[in-house]
Amino acid sequence: MEKNNKEDSQRRKFLKYGLFAGGAALAGLGIHKKLFADSIPESGQKVKVMTADGKLMEVDSNHMHHMAETVITNVQAREGIEGKKFVMVIDMARCANARKCVESCQKMHHRKPPVEWIKVKKMQDAPDSSPYWMAQPCFHCDNPPCTKVCPVDATFKRKDGVVLIDNDRCIGCRFCMAACPYNARVFNWGNDWGVASKAAQDSASAEGNTCANNSIESSMQDKMGTVSKCDFCVDMARQQKLPDCVTNCPNGTLFFGDANEDVVTNGEDTFRLSELIRDRGGYRYLEELGTEPRVYYLPAVERQFPFEEDKVIHNPVE
Amino acid sequence: MEQDAHPGFEYHNLLTEEEKKQHRQEMREVVLRPLRHTGIAGKLWIAFLVIVFLFGCYAYYLQLKNGLKVTAMRDYASWGLYISNFVFFVAISLVGALISSVLRLTNFSWYRPITRIAEIIAVSGIIFAGLIIIVDMGRPDRVLNLFTHGRIQSPIVWDVIIVSTYLVMSILFLYFPLLPAIAYCRDTLTEKPKWQRWIYKKLALGWTGSHTQWRLMKKSIAIICILIIPLAISIHTVTAWLFATTLRPGWDSTNFGPYFVAGAFQAGTACVIIAMFVFRKAYNLQKYITEVHFNQMGKLLVFLCLIYAYFNLNEYLVPAYKMRGAEGKLLNDLFTGHYAPLYWSVQVFGMALPAVLLLWKKARKPLPVAIIALAVVVAAWFKRYLIVTPIMLHPYTPIQNVPANWAVYFPTWIEIAIVSASLAGVLLIITVFSKFFPIVSIWETLENEGIELEEMDNPEK
Numbered sequence: 216m217e218k219n220n221k222e223d224s225q226r227r228k229f230l231k232y233g234l235f236a237g238g239a240a241l242a243g244l245g246i247h248k249k250l251f252a253d254s255i256p257e258s259g260q261k262v263k264v265m266t267a268d269g270k271l272m273e274v275d276s277n278h279m280h281h282m283a284e285t286v287i288t289n290v291q292a293r294e295g296i297e298g299k300k301f302v303m304v305i306d307m308a309r310c311a312n313a314r315k316c317v318e319s320c321q322k323m324h325h326r327k328p329p330v331e332w333i334k335v336k337k338m339q340d341a342p343d344s345s346p347y348w349m350a351q352p353c354f355h356c357d358n359p360p361c362t363k364v365c366p367v368d369a370t371f372k373r374k375d376g377v378v379l380i381d382n383d384r385c386i387g388c389r390f391c392m393a394a395c396p397y398n399a400r401v402f403n404w405g406n407d408w409g410v411a412s413k414a415a416q417d418s419a420s421a422e423g424n425t426c427a428n429n430s431i432e433s434s435m436q437d438k439m440g441t442v443s444k445c446d447f448c449v450d451m452a453r454q455q456k457l458p459d460c461v462t463n464c465p466n467g468t469l470f471f472g473d474a475n476e477d478v479v480t481n482g483e484d485t486f487r488l489s490e491l492i493r494d495r496g497g498y499r500y501l502e503e504l505g506t507e508p509r510v511y512y513l514p515a516v517e518r519q520f521p522f523e524e525d526k527v528i529h530n531p532v533e
Numbered sequence: 534m535e536q537d538a539h540p541g542f543e544y545h546n547l548l549t550e551e552e553k554k555q556h557r558q559e560m561r562e563v564v565l566r567p568l569r570h571t572g573i574a575g576k577l578w579i580a581f582l583v584i585v586f587l588f589g590c591y592a593y594y595l596q597l598k599n600g601l602k603v604t605a606m607r608d609y610a611s612w613g614l615y616i617s618n619f620v621f622f623v624a625i626s627l628v629g630a631l632i633s634s635v636l637r638l639t640n641f642s643w644y645r646p647i648t649r650i651a652e653i654i655a656v657s658g659i660i661f662a663g664l665i666i667i668v669d670m671g672r673p674d675r676v677l678n679l680f681t682h683g684r685i686q687s688p689i690v691w692d693v694i695i696v697s698t699y700l701v702m703s704i705l706f707l708y709f710p711l712l713p714a715i716a717y718c719r720d721t722l723t724e725k726p727k728w729q730r731w732i733y734k735k736l737a738l739g740w741t742g743s744h745t746q747w748r749l750m751k752k753s754i755a756i757i758c759i760l761i762i763p764l765a766i767s768i769h770t771v772t773a774w775l776f777a778t779t780l781r782p783g784w785d786s787t788n789f790g791p792y793f794v795a796g797a798f799q800a801g802t803a804c805v806i807i808a809m810f811v812f813r814k815a816y817n818l819q820k821y822i823t824e825v826h827f828n829q830m831g832k833l834l835v836f837l838c839l840i841y842a843y844f845n846l847n848e849y850l851v852p853a854y855k856m857r858g859a860e861g862k863l864l865n866d867l868f869t870g871h872y873a874p875l876y877w878s879v880q881v882f883g884m885a886l887p888a889v890l891l892l893w894k895k896a897r898k899p900l901p902v903a904i905i906a907l908a909v910v911v912a913a914w915f916k917r918y919l920i921v922t923p924i925m926l927h928p929y930t931p932i933q934n935v936p937a938n939w940a941v942y943f944p945t946w947i948e949i950a951i952v953s954a955s956l957a958g959v960l961l962i963i964t965v966f967s968k969f970f971p972i973v974s975i976w977e978t979l980e981n982e983g984i985e986l987e988e989m990d991n992p993e994k
Contacts, residue, residue: 329934329939351930364779366679366687369682385671386671390775393612396781402607405601406599440672441671532936
């Protein structure tokens with residue numbers, strides 16, 4: 216009984232505070248309207264919205280402000296997502312060079328060929344060993360050669376392990392590109408370099424698989440004369456979504472996850488990261504360089520597909 | 534040989550005051566003649582340089598408008614002609630320190646008439662090194678970010694600091710010994726337009742030739758003389774570190790700093806020899822820039838070629854002994870593959886052959902030594918190209934699924950035009966300088982012959 220009472224009072228408290236908050240919000244809206252009524256012209260189209268306290272209201276469509284798309288500030292984008300350590304595992308036994316990771320990445324980030332933030336390369340370790348396909352995103356190294364050399368701190372390492380670029384600060388010296396031993400970085404050599412057509416962008420957005428926030432995290436602000444690259448789709452991670460390269464692979468080759476939780480998933484199968492790389496002989500590309508990549512590879516043994524040469528010439532023209 | 538090195542030293546000590554004054558007057562006349570008249574050839578030369586420079590400016594305008602896509606650089610060869618040209622300019626700028634400072638501190642004196650040539654090459658080289666690196670930037674409009682957001686951990690910031698310091702030091706090193714000459718121009722070139730005389734007046738800093746002024750000037754030179762040596766070594770070492778701090782096969786070398794410095798001294802010395810030859814002919818300076826100087830510079834070039842060869846052995850032969858992975862592929866491509874013709878031409882004509890040929894005294898006569906020096910400079914320029922481009926195109930990861938033009942690098946006309954403009958710019962600065970100021974230092978040259986201008990300025994002592 217007593218417990219019920221306590222819960223009841225808490226609920227009341229919540230409602231009371233909620234109403235107070237709602238009232239304050241409305242008052243705030245009023246003040247906002249008074250202050251900015253002149254600055255934003257009304258479109259005449261009214262949109263029905265529900266306030267925090269459950270009231271249905273009509274607001275001019277131009278005065279709408281989507282809370283879900285709230286801009287992540289530069290400071291937040293530089294710090295990273297609290298408590299996370301993003302990691303990727305790429306199971307080369309599953310890769311059949313379908314290149315869906317490349318295409319979906321381009322689609323999501325409104326790019327077009329030949330600009331690839333994730334690449335699929337034919338690798339062969341020794342003349343007599345069997346070739347295999349290797350998807351190469353940015354490895355988000357823990358000892359990143361790229362961020363070390365940046366003269367203006369435009370590219371940086373976050374607490375959650377991700378390496379990002381601030382395209383509003385980059386001076387385009389391309390030292391990071393020279394420093395990256397994996398050639399993960401791409402340059403915007405011209406205006407709208409490698410940017411998809413408006414129609415392609417709209418159709419990608421309509422499907423909903425486009426970058427969510429307008430901060431550095433979405434990597435959609437790249438401008439002429441600056442560097443871009445794979446961003447591990449941390450803007451998607453903020454919404455608890457997997458990167459598009461992971462979800463679009465028909466064979467579940469790519470796994471994304473959090474090293475702190477020790478878990479990776481390709482959307483269907485979920486594994487303990489430590490067990491997966493222990494049991495399957497996981498390794499990191501060019502480990503001897505000491506870059507400490509955050510991407511693990513599972514060697515192409517017991518393959519799901521036999522190796523087939525790629526007959527198509529990809530990206531034949533610029 | 535020693536007799537050659539100090540021509541007429543004993544003889545001039547026996548000169549009377551009157552004869553000394555005559556010598557001084559004669560030298561002033563000869564050295565100032567190019568300031569008074571510019572012949573048709575000189576005018577054509579300047580016009581040619583201005584046209585090349587302006588054409589490069591137009592090419593840069595196109596690059597600013599359309600972005601770096603107008604160059605042949607792409608994601609794999611992301612550095613190209615601009616960066617190798619930058620390294621070349623930094624390299625030739627080191628010679629100022631070598632000729633004016635190292636030789637001075639080691640008690641040589643034959644170098645004195647050519648210090649100014651070396652210094653102006655240093656100043657113009659370093660100015661265009663700074664400019665060409667801005668040309669290479671994707672966002673030159675954000676160059677101030679280097680100061681507002683600069684990270685001291687980045688070798689580029691080290692380069693910015695050291696290049697600007699070296700530029701200031703080199704300008705001072707050029708300027709202080711020039712003061713008596715500027716004052717003389719101020720006092721005698723009365724036929725010049727008002728603005729030019731105003732410049733002389735301001736730049737002369739009220740030079741009267743008093744004992745205090747002479748002492749201050751010589752003391753300042755002595756200080757800069759020492760300060761500039763670590764600066765000069767740092768500037769090219771840091772430039773080498775732009776490459777050596779990366780993990781790329783071919784750049785990932787602890788030998789890079791001294792290798793670059795050695796190459797820089799060699800290339801710069803060759804530049805000075807060419808400039809000596811041209812100025813001597815064009816300005817009739819045979820009396821002051823003598824065969825002795827060509828002979829000595831030829832010997833110096835042999836010495837520097839041999840040092841550079843030693844560092845080349847370390848840079849190429851030691852890794853070639855191992856032929857490790859990606860670096861092995863790169864070396865194969867340099868020694869016997871795609872780059873072999875260029876690589877061997879550069880090593881033979883720019884280093885091996887000059888070192889051998891200049892051992893003969895006949896080859897150290899003005900014309901042959903100038904031709905050999907020209908080969909050294911051209912080879913030095915292509916050597917920087919070979920240090921940048923092949924390495925970019927031999928990364929660890931294979932280059933696949935890219936358009937054909939991404940897997941190779943050959944500069945576009947825009948890059949060639951801009952780089953030509955920068956070379957023309959360096960020559961333009963040197964030429965224009967020589968039309969405003971004497972290209973041979975009068976007091977330093979005469980002092981070498983036992984005629985102290987300081988004493989002549991202050992006869993009461």
